[in-house]
Each structure stands twice: as C-alpha cells, then as structure tokens.
Amino acid sequence: MKPFPLYLYLNNHNAVTHPFSVIYKLHLPNLMNNKISILSVLFLCIFTASAAAQATTGTISGTVIDKTDGQPLESADITLLSAHDSTVVKGTTTDKDGKFSFSDIPFGTYYVRSNFVGYSTVNAKGIVLSAENKQVTLDPLKLSSGSTTTEEILVETQKSFVQFDGDKKVFNVSQNPMNQSGSLIELLKNIPSVSVDADGNVSLRGNTNVKITVDGRPFGLDGQNRSQLLEQIPANQIESIELVTNPSSKYEAEGVSGIINIVTKKTKVFGYNGNLSLNAGSRDKYNGSLNLNLKSNNTQFFANYSYNINNFVITGGTDRINSLSTTENQFHQNYDGRSRVKSHFLKGGMDYFINPQNTIGLSVTYQNSSRDRGELIDSRAFDISNVLTSSSINDYNVGSKNNTFDAALNHIFKFKNPKQTLTTDAIYSQNNNEEKGFTQENYITPSNQNPGLIQESSNIKDKDFSLQSDYVHPFTEVTKIETGYKVRLRDKKNEYANSQYDYSLNQYVTNANLTNNFEYRDIVSAAYVQFSSAEGIFSYTAGTRVEQTNVRSQLILNNSETKSSYFDVFPSANISAKLGKSNEMQLSYSRRIRRPGMWELNPFVNATDPNNYFSGNPNLKPEYTDSYELSFIQYLPGTSLTPSLFYRHTKNVISRTREFIDSNTTLTTFANYNTSKSFGAELIFNSQPVPFWNINGSVSYYKTEIDASNISSAYVNEGSTWSGRISSSLFLPYQFSLQLNYFYSGDILAAQATVEPFSSFDASLKKELFNGRLTTTLRVSDIFNTLKFKVNINNDMTYREEFERKRDTRVITFGLSYKFGEADKNQQRRRRDSNRENPGNDGFGF
Structure with a gap:
C-alpha cells in the first residue's frame, strides 16, 4: 500500500471582506x-517526525530488454538526466541481466535515457524521487533493433504534496482525499500562504490583490463574482495549484501579492x-x-x-x-x-x-x-x-x-x-x-x-x-x-x-x-x-x-x-x-x-x-x-x-x-x-x-x-x-x-x-x-x-x-x-x- 499524503498547514486566513485596509495585531x-x-x-x-530519519536521497533502477524477443541487453548505455534542465546527473551501463541502478540520487524529478548500438533510444520521463517515493523501479525499457527513432515513456509515480519548480511552489492536490468532493474553494483552504474567508474571498500572504488563473488564463476571475466562480469548479478536476509569490518579468505585473494558477487534469x-x-x-x-x-x-x-x-x-x-x-x-x-x-x-x-x-x-x-x-x-x-425612535423590517428578494x-x-x-x-x-x-x-x-x-x-x-x-x-x-x-x-x-x-x-x-x-x-x-x-x-x-x-x-x-x-x-x-x-x-x-x-x-x-x-x-x-x-x-x-x-x-x-x-455625511449616515469610498x-x-x-x-x-x-x-x-x-x-x-x-x-x-x-x-x-x-x-x-x-x-x-x-x-x-x-x-x-x-x-x-x- 502506498502512503497517502498527510497535510499540516499553519497559515494566515485573512478575513478579506472587511472594507478597510488591513493591519495585523496579535493578542x-x-x-x-x-x-x-x-x-x-x-x-x-x-x-518528532523530523527525528524519524529517512534518507533525503533515493534509488532508481530498471531493466533494458530487446523489444522483439524480450532478451536482456548487456552493456546498454544508461544516462540519468535532470528534468529541469536536462543536465547529466549520472551514467552507467547494464549488467549481463540487462539491469541498472542509480543510488544516492537527491530528491527531485528526472528522466532516464537508454540506448544501445543498432537499437532505438528510449527516454523514461516523469521520474519523481521524494519522501513518498524513495525507490523507483521502472518497467522494462524495450529497445527496437534496427531503429534510430526515440520513444518516450511516461513513468507514473506518487508525487510529493509540495514541489519547487523555479519561482513556483507546486502543490499536488489530486491525491488529496478532499479532492474527491467539494469545490476548488475547499482545496484553496488547505494551501499554505493562501487564505479563504467565510464568503469565499481569496488572499495570498494576507493580501487580497492576488491574480488567479486557470491553466494560465483569467477565465473571468478578475471580476466581482470570482468567489462564486471558484465555488462552481469541481475539486476533482484539479491536478495541482501553483503559487508564484514573486513573479518574474515574463508574467503580467498585475497582482501585488502574486499569482495563483489552477492546473486542471489532462490525461497522460x-x-x-x-x-x-x-x-x-x-x-x-x-x-x-x-x-x-x-x-x-x-x-x-x-x-x-x-x-x-x-x-x-x-x-x-x-x-x-x-x-x-x-x-x-x-x-x-x-x-x-x-x-x-x-x-x-x-x-x-x-x-x-x-x-x-x-x-x-x-x-x-x-x-x-x-x-x-x-x-x-x-x-x-x-x-x-434609549427611547425607540424608528424601526423597520426590510424584506429583500433578488434573482x-x-x-x-x-x-x-x-x-x-x-x-x-x-x-x-x-x-x-x-x-x-x-x-x-x-x-x-x-x-x-x-x-x-x-x-x-x-x-x-x-x-x-x-x-x-x-x-x-x-x-x-x-x-x-x-x-x-x-x-x-x-x-x-x-x-x-x-x-x-x-x-x-x-x-x-x-x-x-x-x-x-x-x-x-x-x-x-x-x-x-x-x-x-x-x-x-x-x-x-x-x-x-x-x-x-x-x-x-x-x-x-x-x-x-x-x-x-x-x-x-x-x-x-x-x-x-x-x-x-x-x-x-x-x-x-x-x-x-x-x-x-x-x-x-x-x-x-x-x-x-x-x-x-x-x-x-x-x-x-x-x-x-x-x-x-x-x-x-x-x-x-x-x-x-x-x-x-x-x-x-x-x-x-x-x-x-x-x-x-x-x-x-x-x-x-451627517450624524446618522456614513459614506464608504476609496482613497490612496x-x-x-x-x-x-x-x-x-x-x-x-x-x-x-x-x-x-x-x-x-x-x-x-x-x-x-x-x-x-x-x-x-x-x-x-x-x-x-x-x-x-x-x-x-x-x-x-x-x-x-x-x-x-x-x-x-x-x-x-x-x-x-x-x-x-x-x-x-x-x-x-x-x-x-x-x-x-x-x-x-x-x-x-x-x-x-x-x-x-x-x-x-x-x-x-x-x-x-x-x-x-x-x-x-x-x-x-x-x-x-x-x-x-x-x-x-x-x-x-x-x-x-x-x-x-x-x-x-x-
């Protein structure tokens, strides 16, 4: 059985509906x-959990075989590369049984390239080493004889709940039990740095001026009905949530506190x-x-x-x-x-x-x-x-x-x-x-x-x-x-x-x-x-x-x-x-x-x-x-x-x-x-x-x-x-x-x-x-x-x-x-x- 991610968050949950600029005070x-x-x-x-030591490195292993007859290929070249920039991490060759192994690999995302003279090249991508996946064993890599093409294989591994990709923090929420029901709002409530108040208003690091996109697009999420739209997106359609708290120049400059990007699921x-x-x-x-x-x-x-x-x-x-x-x-x-x-x-x-x-x-x-x-x-x-001067009951209905x-x-x-x-x-x-x-x-x-x-x-x-x-x-x-x-x-x-x-x-x-x-x-x-x-x-x-x-x-x-x-x-x-x-x-x-x-x-x-x-x-x-x-x-x-x-x-x-305006009437407006x-x-x-x-x-x-x-x-x-x-x-x-x-x-x-x-x-x-x-x-x-x-x-x-x-x-x-x-x-x-x-x-x- 694979362990299911257990989430622990302590984060600001700002009541952003308040009509005044916010300063914070702790009592x-x-x-x-x-x-x-x-x-x-x-x-x-x-x-206590920190003391329960488990290694910060992992192992990737696999086997290379001939696609036609299933026989192992000895001395095939195996290269481990970083998925981030394709730099070479390690290299090795297969043994007489076609097996290979990379040990002491720091947690991260990688891909394995296998090639052999006279055979095709196979890239196994999407290999994730994390606390949840310290040992990854690949399915047999099948090389085609007489071919010079390259085949790519997607490796499905359990992702860590939080990953870091350059200036983005990626929270993989698809494996969250609460993803099976509820709305996108329910997921955002469990993301570090993100706060959602009782009315569904979202803030990032205590600031409500945050840009929210779905697959990189605004989808009407800049308007007054943003919370209503977020409540209507099912949680089980979400793959991950990306936070960019200090965006680079390639992103729009709008959004003081940063960007929240919602990544929807796509078949792999x-x-x-x-x-x-x-x-x-x-x-x-x-x-x-x-x-x-x-x-x-x-x-x-x-x-x-x-x-x-x-x-x-x-x-x-x-x-x-x-x-x-x-x-x-x-x-x-x-x-x-x-x-x-x-x-x-x-x-x-x-x-x-x-x-x-x-x-x-x-x-x-x-x-x-x-x-x-x-x-x-x-x-x-x-x-x-303390004498009653006026009283009324307003009955308001709107569609x-x-x-x-x-x-x-x-x-x-x-x-x-x-x-x-x-x-x-x-x-x-x-x-x-x-x-x-x-x-x-x-x-x-x-x-x-x-x-x-x-x-x-x-x-x-x-x-x-x-x-x-x-x-x-x-x-x-x-x-x-x-x-x-x-x-x-x-x-x-x-x-x-x-x-x-x-x-x-x-x-x-x-x-x-x-x-x-x-x-x-x-x-x-x-x-x-x-x-x-x-x-x-x-x-x-x-x-x-x-x-x-x-x-x-x-x-x-x-x-x-x-x-x-x-x-x-x-x-x-x-x-x-x-x-x-x-x-x-x-x-x-x-x-x-x-x-x-x-x-x-x-x-x-x-x-x-x-x-x-x-x-x-x-x-x-x-x-x-x-x-x-x-x-x-x-x-x-x-x-x-x-x-x-x-x-x-x-x-x-x-x-x-x-x-x-007078002793009984107030005016709420905006100022710099x-x-x-x-x-x-x-x-x-x-x-x-x-x-x-x-x-x-x-x-x-x-x-x-x-x-x-x-x-x-x-x-x-x-x-x-x-x-x-x-x-x-x-x-x-x-x-x-x-x-x-x-x-x-x-x-x-x-x-x-x-x-x-x-x-x-x-x-x-x-x-x-x-x-x-x-x-x-x-x-x-x-x-x-x-x-x-x-x-x-x-x-x-x-x-x-x-x-x-x-x-x-x-x-x-x-x-x-x-x-x-x-x-x-x-x-x-x-x-x-x-x-x-x-x-x-x-x-x-x-």
Missing part, C-alpha cells in the same frame, strides 16, 4: 486553551478514460461531475461537465453607537439571509500534434448559474435616552443569472533545437450578470406610513481579449533568453436602475438619483525580455517588463468622463544557490502594480441603504509594490523545510475609507494612502514519520505598517498577527484514508477596525473499492462551527460599531467517484523524432 491572551493545546501537540508531532496515457462523481451534503447541497478523456498518437480530447446545487444561510447583525448624534444615538440591525444557487460548468478542448514542430490547442469553457436570494433585515434606532464564456487558441512551434520555441496564445472571455430585485420596507415605528416598495435591476457585462507571443532562445543547456509581447483589452459595462412606488400616482417611478450607467475600458500593452543562466552552484534570472496602460471610464448619467494613461517599468531578478545535495537558497525581487478597478472608480453614490452610502473615486491612482523575498529549501531526514522571509513596500495604497510596509516570515514543512502517516504544514507571521496621514493623522498604525494551518493524513488498512485539517488566524487590526480571531476544523474519510475504481468519501467541514467574520470599529470613541456575519459552514458531505475506461498500456509512449520533446503547454507563460 495571545485571547487564544483559547484548547487551541494552544491542539497546536502544541501537532508541533510536537512534527518535530493513451486510450480513453473518465470519471463520474456524485456528492450530497447537508442543508440541501448537491453536485455531480463527469470527466472524459481520449488520447491517440496525434490528438488529445477532453470534456468536463458538472452540475451544482448549493443552498446556504447567512445570519448576522450590526450594533452601532454614535456619540455625535443628538437624535439617534444607537442603531441595531439583525440580518437573516438565504440563498439557492444552481450552476452548470462545461469545459472541452483538444490538442493536435501536427508534426514534431507544430502543435495546436483549443479549449472552450462555459459556466451558467442562477441565484435566488432572500433577506430579512430588522433595523431599530434609539435616541440618547440573478450569470453566464461566463472563455475560449483559448494556442500554437507552439519548435525549431530544430526543441528548447527553442515560439508560442502564440489568443484568449477571449466574456461574463454577463443580470439581476432583478424587490424590496418591501415595512415601517413599524412610526406606524402611520405606507410600506416602501422598491424595484431594482442591474446588468453587468465584461469582455476580455488578449493576444500574446513568447519566444525562447537557448544558447547552451543552462543559458537562454526569453522575450515576448502581450496586449489585453477589457471592456466593462454596469447598468443599474432603481424605481420606487409612488402611492399618489399608483405606479413605480424611476429614481434618477439612484440610477447608474457606468462604462469602463482599459488597454494594457506589454513587452518583456528576460535572461537566465547558471555558473557553478549559482543560477540566476534577470529581466524587465514594460507596460503601457490606457484607461477610460464614463458615468453616463451626468456625462462625466475620466481618462488616464501611464507607462511603467517592472524589473525583476532571481538568484539561487545549491548548497550541497539537499539545500537550496533563493533571493528574488520584483515590482508589481495594482490598478483601480471599475467599482473603485465609479463615482456614482449608491444610497439604496439610507444609513450606509457607497461610492467609488475616479481620481484613484494605481498602487505600486516593490517585493523582496528570501527562501531556503532544506531536506532533512524524512522532512523538508522551506522557511521564507519577505518584505513589501507599497506606495499609493488603494483602500476603503468610511466618513460621516501614502505607504504600506509589510514584513513576513513563513515556514512550510513536509514530514513522514512512518510509512502510513504524512504531515505537511505552514506557520506564518505578518507585520504591517500603514501611513494614511494624508487622509487623517489618526490613520497611522501598525500591527502584527500570526496564523497557522495543519493537516494530517493517515493511510489505514483496507484502503481507508483519513485526513484532518485545522487552521487558526489571530486578530487582524485595520486602520479603523479589528477583525476578531477565527478558526475551523475539517475531517475527511476515504475508502477505495474495486482496485481503486470506486472511491467513497465522507467529509465534515467546520466541525465546531467556529468560522465566522466579526469586526469591531472604534473611531476616536465617538463612533463604535460591531458587525458580525456567519454562514452555515458546518456541512456533512457524502461522495462517490467512479473511474472507467481503459488505457492502452502498450502505448503509454509517444514515438517521436529524436529532436522532439513533449509539446504540452500549460499556457502559464505571460
């Missing part, structure tokens, strides 16, 4: 005793295969998915479909005390909301290998969802003598429809040197969201008023087109230059109409002051050049990216138009040093940008809530961040450790601010703060104390200093927090596996508020049947029902507010997953010209 006395006990025991397990074997999954959860939560794959010598097809029904409840309230008001001194509000979401998700595509030099790929994704939402809001106001379409066309051309490539990508995405709502406001005090009746409608349309080309020119095995160009056009429109019932006219009348029609367009043109090389133990990359941005926004209501244009240079550098066989150090720098979005620029004042107005700021400037990171990768006996230090200095920080400085330390670790138990985890500490003195002298503050995430997987007898996950986040201090600590504990049990074809899972999320969002606002003791939101996060889910189809094991190789490499591309290079 250790507030930690509950049981949380300290849990973390103490888990840390003890980790360091010839033939056809598929997977059918069904899941049912408490509180009427259901989903099902079907994945199909077909692969032949020259073509590869895939199709994925999923259907999701999600019902959930959100409760909460607001308590506000305003000492400046002489009429309404206290305000209390209770919130009770229910939503029902239905969604369809369809993705299909193909890769066509025209010849050894040309490959064309096409993929299309479509997502359709509908949502019905109902809310009851009970509001009450009291004067300074929405969302459609997202994404199409991508990719072409790869390979020169005589297969590492010299020219790649072209064209991507088009569009998203349409229509919403209609009805509100009935019933006035209880005073009682002599007719109910307020309001009808609302909104239509949001987003279009996104990009065209890019990337060229790679190698000079040597370790030296290359990369260059490319990209242009991206985004067009967004938001139409909002509000009408109120006029009892004197017996009809609805459009309220011009609450009607909004806003248009936004930006064009970003970019070019980059990047040089990489290595010398001795050192390897380095340096590059520069330039981007020209043109933005136009217009509020149609008053014909107010704003234009801006700016040119930016984004340098980057990365240097790494291999300190022996099992240690590596990396130092990197990059400059990043956050451009203000459509909602942040829209000057329309939304006064739907008479106590809380909302407006954008058309004068916002982009914020710029200089990011530095030092990381160290160390393999100890049976354990890998990756400590990191990072520092971010940001200018023109875009943040929400709240101000009083002077600067923000963020310091952080992070430790990611992976350990296997015994063959049937794995632990992975991370612990993070953040400190932030914000200077918003240009807004108010009171808005200069600093604070810190720590957070942790732990996950443990056990591979049990009778094909059972158990996974436990726990995370905790300390206090988060904002310029005007504090977010209280929150935590969650999840468990999942998996059972495999019929040789792994059928998998059953039982998962319980937020077992102790502790995941909530609570904010305390205190403004110079003149204004205090407490806001709380709680979603029904404790859910029990039962799932079934069935694998079907056959893979042609005799053709798990692709015959190619000796100069041809794998033409596959994840589309992640920008």
Whole structure:
C-alpha cells in the first residue's frame, strides 16, 4: 500500500471582506486553551517526525530488454538526466541481466535515457524521487533493433504534496482525499500562504490583490463574482495549484501579492478514460461531475461537465453607537439571509500534434448559474435616552443569472533545437450578470406610513481579449533568453436602475438619483525580455517588463468622463544557490502594480441603504509594490523545510475609507494612502514519520505598517498577527484514508477596525473499492462551527460599531467517484523524432 499524503498547514486566513485596509495585531491572551493545546501537540508531532530519519536521497533502477524477443541487453548505455534542465546527473551501463541502478540520487524529478548500438533510444520521463517515493523501479525499457527513432515513456509515480519548480511552489492536490468532493474553494483552504474567508474571498500572504488563473488564463476571475466562480469548479478536476509569490518579468505585473494558477487534469496515457462523481451534503447541497478523456498518437480530447446545487444561510447583525448624534444615538440591525444557487460548468478542448514542430490547442469553457436570494433585515434606532425612535423590517428578494464564456487558441512551434520555441496564445472571455430585485420596507415605528416598495435591476457585462507571443532562445543547456509581447483589452459595462412606488400616482417611478450607467475600458500593452543562466552552484534570472496602460471610464448619467494613461517599468531578478545535495537558497525581487478597478472608480453614490452610502473615486491612482523575498529549501531526514522571509513596500495604497455625511449616515469610498510596509516570515514543512502517516504544514507571521496621514493623522498604525494551518493524513488498512485539517488566524487590526480571531476544523474519510475504481468519501467541514467574520470599529470613541456575519459552514458531505475506461498500456509512449520533446503547454507563460 502506498502512503497517502498527510497535510499540516499553519497559515494566515485573512478575513478579506472587511472594507478597510488591513493591519495585523496579535493578542495571545485571547487564544483559547484548547487551541494552544491542539497546536502544541501537532508541533510536537512534527518535530518528532523530523527525528524519524529517512534518507533525503533515493534509488532508481530498471531493466533494458530487446523489444522483439524480450532478451536482456548487456552493456546498454544508461544516462540519468535532470528534468529541469536536462543536465547529466549520472551514467552507467547494464549488467549481463540487462539491469541498472542509480543510488544516492537527491530528491527531485528526472528522466532516464537508454540506448544501445543498432537499437532505438528510449527516454523514461516523469521520474519523481521524494519522501513518498524513495525507490523507483521502472518497467522494462524495450529497445527496437534496427531503429534510430526515440520513444518516450511516461513513468507514473506518487508525487510529493509540495514541489519547487523555479519561482513556483507546486502543490499536488489530486491525491488529496478532499479532492474527491467539494469545490476548488475547499482545496484553496488547505494551501499554505493562501487564505479563504467565510464568503469565499481569496488572499495570498494576507493580501487580497492576488491574480488567479486557470491553466494560465483569467477565465473571468478578475471580476466581482470570482468567489462564486471558484465555488462552481469541481475539486476533482484539479491536478495541482501553483503559487508564484514573486513573479518574474515574463508574467503580467498585475497582482501585488502574486499569482495563483489552477492546473486542471489532462490525461497522460493513451486510450480513453473518465470519471463520474456524485456528492450530497447537508442543508440541501448537491453536485455531480463527469470527466472524459481520449488520447491517440496525434490528438488529445477532453470534456468536463458538472452540475451544482448549493443552498446556504447567512445570519448576522450590526450594533452601532454614535456619540455625535443628538437624535439617534444607537442603531441595531439583525440580518437573516438565504440563498439557492444552481450552476452548470462545461469545459472541452483538444490538442493536435501536427508534426514534431507544430502543435495546436483549443479549449472552450462555459459556466451558467442562477441565484435566488432572500433577506430579512430588522433595523431599530434609539435616541440618547434609549427611547425607540424608528424601526423597520426590510424584506429583500433578488434573482440573478450569470453566464461566463472563455475560449483559448494556442500554437507552439519548435525549431530544430526543441528548447527553442515560439508560442502564440489568443484568449477571449466574456461574463454577463443580470439581476432583478424587490424590496418591501415595512415601517413599524412610526406606524402611520405606507410600506416602501422598491424595484431594482442591474446588468453587468465584461469582455476580455488578449493576444500574446513568447519566444525562447537557448544558447547552451543552462543559458537562454526569453522575450515576448502581450496586449489585453477589457471592456466593462454596469447598468443599474432603481424605481420606487409612488402611492399618489399608483405606479413605480424611476429614481434618477439612484440610477447608474457606468462604462469602463482599459488597454494594457506589454513587452518583456528576460535572461537566465547558471555558473557553478549559482543560477540566476534577470529581466524587465514594460507596460503601457490606457484607461477610460464614463458615468453616463451626468456625462462625466475620466481618462488616464501611464507607462511603467517592472524589473525583476532571481538568484539561487545549491548548497550541497539537499539545500537550496533563493533571493528574488520584483515590482508589481495594482490598478483601480471599475467599482473603485465609479463615482456614482449608491444610497439604496439610507444609513450606509457607497461610492467609488475616479481620481484613484494605481498602487505600486516593490517585493523582496528570501527562501531556503532544506531536506532533512524524512522532512523538508522551506522557511521564507519577505518584505513589501507599497506606495499609493488603494483602500476603503468610511466618513460621516451627517450624524446618522456614513459614506464608504476609496482613497490612496501614502505607504504600506509589510514584513513576513513563513515556514512550510513536509514530514513522514512512518510509512502510513504524512504531515505537511505552514506557520506564518505578518507585520504591517500603514501611513494614511494624508487622509487623517489618526490613520497611522501598525500591527502584527500570526496564523497557522495543519493537516494530517493517515493511510489505514483496507484502503481507508483519513485526513484532518485545522487552521487558526489571530486578530487582524485595520486602520479603523479589528477583525476578531477565527478558526475551523475539517475531517475527511476515504475508502477505495474495486482496485481503486470506486472511491467513497465522507467529509465534515467546520466541525465546531467556529468560522465566522466579526469586526469591531472604534473611531476616536465617538463612533463604535460591531458587525458580525456567519454562514452555515458546518456541512456533512457524502461522495462517490467512479473511474472507467481503459488505457492502452502498450502505448503509454509517444514515438517521436529524436529532436522532439513533449509539446504540452500549460499556457502559464505571460
């Protein structure tokens, strides 16, 4: 039996829905005793596991035979090469029985090349040595007599949960028990450095300005409905999650905290295969998915479909005390909301290998969802003598429809040197969201008023087109230059109409002051050049990216138009040093940008809530961040450790601010703060104390200093927090596996508020049947029902507010997953010209 990965994460879980810029503050006395006990025991397990020594090196062995008669080939040349840069690691020859072996090989990814005079050459690729796979025995390598071609064989091995690929951290989530049910959001909750709050909002290292892509493409994930889209992507379609916390110049400069790339599954074997999954959860939560794959010598097809029904409840309230008001001194509000979401998700595509030099790929994704939402809001106001002055109950019902379409066309051309490539990508995405709502406001005090009746409608349309080309020119095995160009056009429109019932006219009348029609367009043109090389133990990359941005926004209501244009240079550098066989150090720098979005620029004042107005700021400037990171990768006996230090200095920080219009009404808008400085330390670790138990985890500490003195002298503050995430997987007898996950986040201090600590504990049990074809899972999320969002606002003791939101996060889910189809094991190789490499591309290079 193979051990199943056991995950241990300790990481920041930031409540990113808070409307103010975030500073962090830790109050250790507030930690509950049981949380300290849990973390103490888990840390003890980790360091005990480190002492359970297992080697940081492994062995690769195999046999070479004649393909025709099956006889062993003696004295065949065997070469072990690094999969990263094709450098030769070791060489040997086969013995009289055709056997060979490489020992004391550091953990990593390799491939074996076998050749013999008068025979074909066979490359066995995808060999992974890790704590989970210290001894890899290859299937017999079959060489064809009288042939000069090269055959490539894909070696299937169990991957380590976390791997390091240049500037990327790759988390192989496909073997996670929780991958069998749930959504992509559930997977992200268990990734170090990534935080997901109760509303599905994602942040990376405590910063919500993170760029999320699927197979290197945005797929509408830059919009306001990002969390909704992520919840509708099935977890069992995900192969791995890549984190790029300090991207190089070849990536887009957008995204202050970095990039999260979601890599979906693609078949690696010839033939056809598929997977059918069904899941049912408490509180009427259901989903099902079907994945199909077909692969032949020259073509590869895939199709994925999923259907999701999600019902959930959100409760909460607001308590506000305003000492400046002489009429309404206290305000209390209770919130009770229910939503029902239905969604369809369809993705299909193909890769066509025209010849050894040309490959064309096409993929299309479509997502359709509908949502019905109902809310009851009970509001009450009291004067300074605690006498009730007004009360009302708002009954709000809204229905929405969302459609997202994404199409991508990719072409790869390979020169005589297969590492010299020219790649072209064209991507088009569009998203349409229509919403209609009805509100009935019933006035209880005073009682002599007719109910307020309001009808609302909104239509949001987003279009996104990009065209890019990337060229790679190698000079040597370790030296290359990369260059490319990209242009991206985004067009967004938001139409909002509000009408109120006029009892004197017996009809609805459009309220011009609450009607909004806003248009936004930006064009970003970019070019980059990047040089990489290595010398001795050192390897380095340096590059520069330039981007020209043109933005136009217009509020149609008053014909107010704003234009801006700016040119930016984004340098980057990365240097790494291999300190022996099992240690590596990396130092990197990059400059990043956050451009203000459509909602942040829209000057329309939304006064739907008479106590809380909302407006954008058309004068916002982009914020710029200089990011530095030092990381160290160390393999100890049976354990890998990756400590990191990072520092971010940001200018023109875009943040929400709240101000009083009068004694009873606040306006939330956006402003540029002077600067923000963020310091952080992070430790990611992976350990296997015994063959049937794995632990992975991370612990993070953040400190932030914000200077918003240009807004108010009171808005200069600093604070810190720590957070942790732990996950443990056990591979049990009778094909059972158990996974436990726990995370905790300390206090988060904002310029005007504090977010209280929150935590969650999840468990999942998996059972495999019929040789792994059928998998059953039982998962319980937020077992102790502790995941909530609570904010305390205190403004110079003149204004205090407490806001709380709680979603029904404790859910029990039962799932079934069935694998079907056959893979042609005799053709798990692709015959190619000796100069041809794998033409596959994840589309992640920008």
